[in-house]
Amino acid sequence: MCMELQLGLALPSDPLIIPIKMFDLNSCGYEPGEGLGSNTLSRPLLKLGPSDININNSSSSSPSRSGGSRKRGFDEVQRFDENRIFPKTLPLLLSTNQPNDEHDPNGLEDNSSSAIFKNDGEGLVGWPPVKTWRKKLLLQIPKGGAVNNNRVAAMAENGCRGRASNSTYVKVKMEGIAIARKIDLSVHHSFETLTSTLMGLFDISDENWKGFKLTYQDIEGDWLLAEDVPWRTFIRSSKCLKLIRSRG
Amino acid sequence: MESSELKRSKDSPNSDESAGLSSFPDEVLERVLSLLKSHRDRSFVSLVCKDWYNAERWSRTHVFIGNCYSVSPEIVARRFPNIRSVTLKGKPRFSDFNLVPQNWGADIHAWLVVFAAKYPFLEELRLKRMAISDESLALLAVAFPNFKALSLLSCDGFSTNGLAAIATNCKNLTELDIQENGIDDKGGSWLGCFPESFTSLEVLNFANLTSDINFDALERLVGRCKSMRVLKLNRSISLEQLQRLLVNAPQLAELGTGSFSQELTFRQYKELECTLSNRKNMHTLSGLWEAKGIYLPALYPACTNLTFLNLSYAALQSSELAKLLAHCPRLKRLWVLDTVQDKGLEAIGLNCPLLEELRVFPDDPFGEEIVHGVTEAGFVAVSYGCPRLHYVLYFCQQMTNAAVATVVQNCPDFTHFRLCIMNPGQPDYLTNEPMDEAFGAVVKTCTKLQRLSVSGLLTDLTFEYIGRYAKNLETLSVAFAGSSDWGMQCVLGGCPKLRKLEIRDCPFGNAALLSGLEKYESMRSLWMSACKVTMNGCRLLAREMPRLNVEVMKEDGSDDSQADKVYVYRSIAGPRRDAPPSVLTL
Numbered sequence: 001m002c003m004e005l006q007l008g009l010a011l012p013s014d015p016l017i018i019p020i021k022m023f024d025l026n027s028c029g030y031e032p033g034e035g036l037g038s039n040t041l042s043r044p045l046l047k048l049g050p051s052d053i054n055i056n057n058s059s060s061s062s063p064s065r066s067g068g069s070r071k072r073g074f075d076e077v078q079r080f081d082e083n084r085i086f087p088k089t090l091p092l093l094l095s096t097n098q099p100n101d102e103h104d105p106n107g108l109e110d111n112s113s114s115a116i117f118k119n120d121g122e123g124l125v126g127w128p129p130v131k132t133w134r135k136k137l138l139l140q141i142p143k144g145g146a147v148n149n150n151r152v153a154a155m156a157e158n159g160c161r162g163r164a165s166n167s168t169y170v171k172v173k174m175e176g177i178a179i180a181r182k183i184d185l186s187v188h189h190s191f192e193t194l195t196s197t198l199m200g201l202f203d204i205s206d207e208n209w210k211g212f213k214l215t216y217q218d219i220e221g222d223w224l225l226a227e228d229v230p231w232r233t234f235i236r237s238s239k240c241l242k243l244i245r246s247r248g
Numbered sequence: 249m250e251s252s253e254l255k256r257s258k259d260s261p262n263s264d265e266s267a268g269l270s271s272f273p274d275e276v277l278e279r280v281l282s283l284l285k286s287h288r289d290r291s292f293v294s295l296v297c298k299d300w301y302n303a304e305r306w307s308r309t310h311v312f313i314g315n316c317y318s319v320s321p322e323i324v325a326r327r328f329p330n331i332r333s334v335t336l337k338g339k340p341r342f343s344d345f346n347l348v349p350q351n352w353g354a355d356i357h358a359w360l361v362v363f364a365a366k367y368p369f370l371e372e373l374r375l376k377r378m379a380i381s382d383e384s385l386a387l388l389a390v391a392f393p394n395f396k397a398l399s400l401l402s403c404d405g406f407s408t409n410g411l412a413a414i415a416t417n418c419k420n421l422t423e424l425d426i427q428e429n430g431i432d433d434k435g436g437s438w439l440g441c442f443p444e445s446f447t448s449l450e451v452l453n454f455a456n457l458t459s460d461i462n463f464d465a466l467e468r469l470v471g472r473c474k475s476m477r478v479l480k481l482n483r484s485i486s487l488e489q490l491q492r493l494l495v496n497a498p499q500l501a502e503l504g505t506g507s508f509s510q511e512l513t514f515r516q517y518k519e520l521e522c523t524l525s526n527r528k529n530m531h532t533l534s535g536l537w538e539a540k541g542i543y544l545p546a547l548y549p550a551c552t553n554l555t556f557l558n559l560s561y562a563a564l565q566s567s568e569l570a571k572l573l574a575h576c577p578r579l580k581r582l583w584v585l586d587t588v589q590d591k592g593l594e595a596i597g598l599n600c601p602l603l604e605e606l607r608v609f610p611d612d613p614f615g616e617e618i619v620h621g622v623t624e625a626g627f628v629a630v631s632y633g634c635p636r637l638h639y640v641l642y643f644c645q646q647m648t649n650a651a652v653a654t655v656v657q658n659c660p661d662f663t664h665f666r667l668c669i670m671n672p673g674q675p676d677y678l679t680n681e682p683m684d685e686a687f688g689a690v691v692k693t694c695t696k697l698q699r700l701s702v703s704g705l706l707t708d709l710t711f712e713y714i715g716r717y718a719k720n721l722e723t724l725s726v727a728f729a730g731s732s733d734w735g736m737q738c739v740l741g742g743c744p745k746l747r748k749l750e751i752r753d754c755p756f757g758n759a760a761l762l763s764g765l766e767k768y769e770s771m772r773s774l775w776m777s778a779c780k781v782t783m784n785g786c787r788l789l790a791r792e793m794p795r796l797n798v799e800v801m802k803e804d805g806s807d808d809s810q811a812d813k814v815y816v817y818r819s820i821a822g823p824r825r826d827a828p829p830s831v832l833t834l
Contacts, residue, residue: 124672125345125346125347126342126345126346126347126752127345127672127727128610128613128643128668128670129344129345129668129701129725129727130345130609130610130613130643131344131345131402131428132344132345132346132430133402133428133429133430133456134428134560134609135613137456137458137561138561138611169620
């Protein structure tokens, strides 16, 4: 007896039983005689080819435990490097960036071949799952204090919400390291203190520091050398920082 | 209590069962059943026997349709002749995040045409994620003389012209609730379309509209609608204007302010404070766009009896929130932005012992400048102070398994647990482990769990836990998680009450999809996007399960054999005929 659907209401407690046997997907088709149910015999066989079978998956009865199955199909989800120091108070940002790519404002452009992380200029489509109308409404809220209209426009174009708050955390990347860090610029009042913090963050000694230059991306999206500008200019206009190896 | 009433009448002593039931007068049965409000109770009632089925269908006045394509309007009208109130939901939930193509469907118009013919006495229409045009709104406005309540949530396709049609023509309107929609906002003149003789409005929510409103018209409208109890303004309304409106609406139970940042003189501030004081029947407060900390104290006297405070548009700092919450002892539901940080969440734990629902939204989810936001510490702090918490939506940058385990230990009554660690695939940041144990703790401890959203680095183990323990789970959202088909198979094989499963960017393929064959007819819908399902797999599903609609949405430039986005749902209306070219029905 075919029960009319209850129009989105509660269902009968046991699901409808359908007489179909699970088929073996590892064979490229199935024989009608293998008990699939009488209603399927008259139809031609539907063959599943190799592309339909996910060869990476194992529907084994002993599933991998948490530690064992690190293998993920997505190349760019980086594993955390245990050797790296990270203070527990600072959250990390996973960067999908290739280390040498300096001209990537969003830091999220996917150069690998995986189709999973799609990029429409905003990073992943529909992620984080914040409703589009909420994004739009938040974008319209004017910012506090130091933020000027250029930044609002630039952020709006990037799909970034101009924030209602006045935060001073910026992302810091080091050339050659995939994972970015975050620091709070407001606790610094000079390049000296900033430098020593960065050296500590990335574990760079005094001698090695000479081989690096600090660059920053300003409100208009240009990358500049921090040493070329006064501290005040730097602190007001930097959106994110990058340590690059100085050449020659 | 209603079901026990039913049981008594069913067990009443009669000579034999069939004679007993048929000798029970229809009118009495209908009268009794008309007292049943819950649509689940009604569904069970209709299954008892043919007499009860008929009595139920004649006495039903409200119908809830969770998926507009599961049934056709003609079938609904045939079964339920006396409907006065309809609730319809359309697009898959991921359309909120731009994952569903434009023009996907869920257009209300065909329904309205049938309703106009079969339910001319229709009073209420509540739509979620439906497409509704101005033409449809115009039809609605004239076809139903008794029309009272229109609620649109996450809908799109209409403009303020459609609202003007409603305002002009619906003489008995009590509720106009336009929330969170994709509206073409052409200006605020529609408010002036309510006739001067119109006084019945009780609920008015236009908070989502962006343009300036005809304030004089609004002021007059609020002044003459003496029964108004819900008023939610948009950002264009200033504090001064708010003051003028409030003076005319002393009985408001729910208030959504406009912008809360206009420069006020001291006298204006005092006036506002006075107007807001002694609002003992106000239980819901929202809006507070751009709230300036210095004006918040004006709200304090209005907060005494607040049970729902929505601060998700006010970027408050932790101290501002703490001071405000000290005046909100009865708070049950709280929505905030993560600008309040962990300190703000601690304040919640200290001040809101009755809290049942907390939502923490990200202030800047897509920005480059990463703000600190909230962490696991804030989550734990709230859980210590708010043992009654049963609904949480939490966006954060970092989380640990231990923290989640502590949270659910403190709050075992979770029914809705939605955790979004914003970096996809991020592990426990202290131990580097996957977040499997966190969600394991959730499903093991929270036996009443109905809705779960998972995030972070997750292996199949998470889904084993879910399948094994989440016996009351109805809705599951999964993104960037799992290791193999086995994960999804565990869920499909395990959760007996599963109704909605939505998955994106997971390594689940045909084996997983097809393991749910028996399950999908007992579910409302399945969504899978950017997984490893192929067209052949979908075709097989469609072939084996004729009562399911299997729809595939292809992306431009993708491999022909891949099924980029799959939407599967049960239906008694057959495959739909209004799908756009980008949607293939198999």
